[in-house]
Amino acid sequence: MPFFPASLENLIDRFASLPGVGRKSAQRLAFHVLSLPESEALAFANAITEAKRSVRCCRICQNLTEGEICPICASDRRDKSLICVVSEPRDVLSIERGHEYNGTYHVLHGALSPMNHVGPDDLKIKELLVRVAEEEVEEVIMATNPDTEGEATAMYLSRLLKPFNIRVTRLAYGIPVGSNLEFADDATLTRALEGRTEM
Amino acid sequence: MPFFPASLENLIDRFASLPGVGRKSAQRLAFHVLSLPESEALAFANAITEAKRSVRCCRICQNLTEGEICPICASDRRDKSLICVVSEPRDVLSIERGHEYNGTYHVLHGALSPMNHVGPDDLKIKELLVRVAEEEVEEVIMATNPDTEGEATAMYLSRLLKPFNIRVTRLAYGIPVGSNLEFADDATLTRALEGRTEM
16 A cells, blocks of 8 residues: 555655655645645646646747736837747746846746756747748847757757747856856857957 | 736736745746647646645544545544644654554644644534543643644643643654754754653
8 A cells, every 4th residue: 555645645745746846845735735725725736737727839939828818918118029948937037137238038938958858849940030031130139048959959950940030149158257267168168259349 | 018918917917826836936837838749738727626626634533635534534544542632734744653552643734823824623622522522532642833822732631631641742842853053943852851761
């Protein structure tokens, strides 16, 4: 017999299936949910159902939204000629936090990764090409992660975008602001030297 | 405006309210749930509702169970004269894993902690006293955690149990099997010396 009651085992299994949650943590989370007042536990269950039901991808930029078009694409104060391509919805949040960028986004929902069987068709690439073809886009900024997969995705996209004759740029590499040279890795330092600018 | 759609923010809030889950992890978990197929996400929500609905405390030992009485208390192969007192349901699992203990349990659902406003009335202590008073109990083993709160709880209970004239024991302290003396802390080593046994 399984040790915990079946419905509790089931809840533990569900938590354990989440990324980064091991068996022990899943137990802890399940016990916590059981210890909540009935109304709180039901609110948790409803939050899942509700989010799953009402959150979808913006028809234009593929970012998560509740309407058909996300607030950024719907805003007339954003520069529609500029598209910043990111891997995940959370990356949009990171860039928005800077309060500097005033263009739009395009969320790929992943990065090319042959190892994990993620190919071009698994990403929102077609949707990007349609935007570039149909809208008046002047520049596409590749803001995929600075790792192998993000790099490969940026390279792949920049080749696809070549025929459209627009500017395709990549986020600058270099030493992080406020950090210490001592802790910069070789690759970053090399890129920072290569990309040095006039003072 | 909040950055993510309201229902997604709500789901992130729910995950962030779980113990040990920070804002970033909560985001990651919420995104993962959104990326699940509809049926999987609904199954997650149902797992919460179902576990909350059907899991309750065993009438006798207070361990989590789906029926009125848990399988251990219901089994006639367990020694009912022996009660092992633990803080949490997961501690029962830890002891059962050893396949050595053949008595029953009593789950307190916490430990005394004045700092966190957990007093005797917040634990399943009355239920333990009723068992000791009404059943033929010969020994109560204190298996609360070897920390300040677990220690205080064990001391408190042993005083309450004194009038019943039964054996009250505590798990042995000492060096963990398979470990290395070099890494044993002073307190543990002192206790291991005090508790030394004839070979």
